[in-house]
Amino acid sequence: MDTMNRRNFLKLTTAATAAAASFSAGTAFAKDAAHVVVIGGGVGGATFAKYMKMYSPETKVTIVEKNKEYQRPYGSSEVVVGRLDMKDITISYDALKNKHGVNFVFDTVTGVDYDTREVKTAGGTTLKYDRLLVSPGVSFDYSQIPGMDSPEAQSKIVHGWDAGDQLLTLQKQLEAVPVDGTVVLIPPPNPYRCPPGPYERSGLIAQWFINRGDKNAKVIILDPKNGFTVDVTMLQAWNRLYEFNLPESFKGYTAEERATFKKYDKPGKIQWIPAAEGGRVVKIDADNKTVECEAGVFKADMINLIPPLKAGKIALDMGLADKSGWCPVDQKTFESTIHPNVHVIGDACIAGQMPKSGYAANSQAKVAALQIKALLAGQEPIEPAYQNTCYALAGRDDYGMFVADFFRLKNGVITRDEFARYLPFNASDAQYRLSAVYLHAWMNSFTQDIFS
Amino acid sequence: MNYSLTGILGAALGLAFLSQTAVAETANDLAQSPRSAMLAQTCAGCHGTQGYLQNSAFMPLAGMPTTQFVTAMKSFANGSRPSTVMGPLAKAFSEDEIKAMAAYFAQFPKNEAQ
Numbered sequence: 001m002d003t004m005n006r007r008n009f010l011k012l013t014t015a016a017t018a019a020a021a022s023f024s025a026g027t028a029f030a031k032d033a034a035h036v037v038v039i040g041g042g043v044g045g046a047t048f049a050k051y052m053k054m055y056s057p058e059t060k061v062t063i064v065e066k067n068k069e070y071q072r073p074y075g076s077s078e079v080v081v082g083r084l085d086m087k088d089i090t091i092s093y094d095a096l097k098n099k100h101g102v103n104f105v106f107d108t109v110t111g112v113d114y115d116t117r118e119v120k121t122a123g124g125t126t127l128k129y130d131r132l133l134v135s136p137g138v139s140f141d142y143s144q145i146p147g148m149d150s151p152e153a154q155s156k157i158v159h160g161w162d163a164g165d166q167l168l169t170l171q172k173q174l175e176a177v178p179v180d181g182t183v184v185l186i187p188p189p190n191p192y193r194c195p196p197g198p199y200e201r202s203g204l205i206a207q208w209f210i211n212r213g214d215k216n217a218k219v220i221i222l223d224p225k226n227g228f229t230v231d232v233t234m235l236q237a238w239n240r241l242y243e244f245n246l247p248e249s250f251k252g253y254t255a256e257e258r259a260t261f262k263k264y265d266k267p268g269k270i271q272w273i274p275a276a277e278g279g280r281v282v283k284i285d286a287d288n289k290t291v292e293c294e295a296g297v298f299k300a301d302m303i304n305l306i307p308p309l310k311a312g313k314i315a316l317d318m319g320l321a322d323k324s325g326w327c328p329v330d331q332k333t334f335e336s337t338i339h340p341n342v343h344v345i346g347d348a349c350i351a352g353q354m355p356k357s358g359y360a361a362n363s364q365a366k367v368a369a370l371q372i373k374a375l376l377a378g379q380e381p382i383e384p385a386y387q388n389t390c391y392a393l394a395g396r397d398d399y400g401m402f403v404a405d406f407f408r409l410k411n412g413v414i415t416r417d418e419f420a421r422y423l424p425f426n427a428s429d430a431q432y433r434l435s436a437v438y439l440h441a442w443m444n445s446f447t448q449d450i451f452s
Numbered sequence: 453m454n455y456s457l458t459g460i461l462g463a464a465l466g467l468a469f470l471s472q473t474a475v476a477e478t479a480n481d482l483a484q485s486p487r488s489a490m491l492a493q494t495c496a497g498c499h500g501t502q503g504y505l506q507n508s509a510f511m512p513l514a515g516m517p518t519t520q521f522v523t524a525m526k527s528f529a530n531g532s533r534p535s536t537v538m539g540p541l542a543k544a545f546s547e548d549e550i551k552a553m554a555a556y557f558a559q560f561p562k563n564e565a566q
């Protein structure tokens with residue numbers, strides 16, 4: 001799929017339609033053995049397959065996935081700062097196969113025929129489905145950033161936002177930053193995968209500098225936004241830990257809360273320049289490691305750009321995305337509003353107020369499993385319920401925070417219940433410490449909920 | 453006249469037996485209902501599939517008595533039990549929803565290896 005553009009994919013799809021039509025094939029599966037094919041073995045696809053088998057053992061479930069092992073993106077910034085190795089974030093599919101009875105085809109999808117309900121792979125496998133579930137993750141769009149639209153630039157400045165070897169590239173680049181050096185980190189515009197992630201990574205890097213005894217090295221965040229998920233907890237922590245000066249333009253605090261912030265004479269180990277203060281990047285010079293934003297030009301020793309995101313490439317190739325670059329779905333069942341019998345979950349789908357996070361993909365997968373079970377039985381889908389919890393570190397390993405939301409379907413849109421979602425401003429030290437404990441425990445229990 | 457005591461007792465016992473069966477069936481229906489599974493799945497991302505856990509940071513929910521579950525959720529929601537994540541989350545659920553989740557997790561044996 002990587003080397004194939006969308007036109008080729010659709011051509012292939014058309015060819016497949018013609019070939020299948022000449023066979024006049026009927027539905028290959030008996031009613032008592034429905035087949036659900038899953039494209040993508042990430043958080044969404046793997047959770048779905050496990051829970052589909054749990055809720056409906058009689059249903060046949062097949063995952064098509066190009067990698068034989070999974071590397072988790074959630075929590076993977078800890079690889080950048082050397083707290084984890086790649087093997088710590090690598091997960092086997094064995095339990096899904098052997099314990100839960102999920103079939104795997106380790107291959108690349110090359111075409112889908114929506115009429116005959118067939119998925120074709122590069123290796124020549126054809127899978128007939130009753131329902132297709134696509135959980136394709138994200139792809140990256142460099143076209144809007146002058147200076148970054150070449151493979152050379154993209155090999156020098158990497159995102160590390162989809163696990164893989166880019167994490168090790170970032171780790172090496174960080175180690176090569178000289179004493180008193182500067183890292184420029186550029187978060188993406190909304191919407192994007194893992195909303196607290198770019199800021200957690202900034203904190204992890206600042207803490208890494210402190211741990212190596214570097215007093216003046218710093219992280220400068222050049223942001224196209226004026227706020228982010230967990231900002232009120234994160235910025236308060238940075239003010240306490242990293243001599244962080246709160247930008248004048250930030251509107252997230254009351255006057256009383258703002259008055260508790262320390263003011264430092266010079267910029268600290270983390271600087272955050274939001275859009276309102278000129279943080280929007282206009283040009284990057286990958287060779288000279290300079291970043292030009294509306295506020296001026298910054299010379300960096302290392303640049304970590306997380307570019308704007310779109311739905312995973314296969315979803316774009318399959319024609320499941322709209323002009324926004326994301327996939328519109330019926331938010332009750334996650335069935336595509338473009339192609340019937342096809343469901344899209346996880347980062348790639350448009351899911352109302354749900355963020356693009358691992359927890360959200362996991363929760364959507366379980367909703368989709370219950371709804372597809374009902375649909376396969378000819379029943380009405382039930383009232384859905386969704387949840388998201390994102391944990392993040394301020395940087396130091398024992399200072400944690402979170403966002404926690406419960407969502408309901410209201411007028412067809414996934415809508416969050418309006419309750420407090422962060423730790424309170426005056427939370428206790430124990431609550432920050434416990435949140436960090438829960439973050440680390442969650443990495444394990446969440447991974448087990450998906451893959452064990 | 454002598455509708456014997458045993459008859460009355462028997463009828464009373466029968467009624468008691470019937471109502472217990474009815475309660476058990478209702479609890480079972482609630483535990484098995486897709487709506488309960490739908491609500492309970494939202495917990496599993498931290499608390500494990502069907503509430504089974506292999507770490508000690510979170511509370512295992514599999515096999516938890518329903519009264520314990522309901523009491524915990526109510527005390528998280530009203531703030532009488534200090535918390536981090538559970539305070540915000542517990543507020544989201546109605547009393548019936550909490551009972552449905554409690555019934556779902558109570559149906560599983562406590563110590564079964566996942």
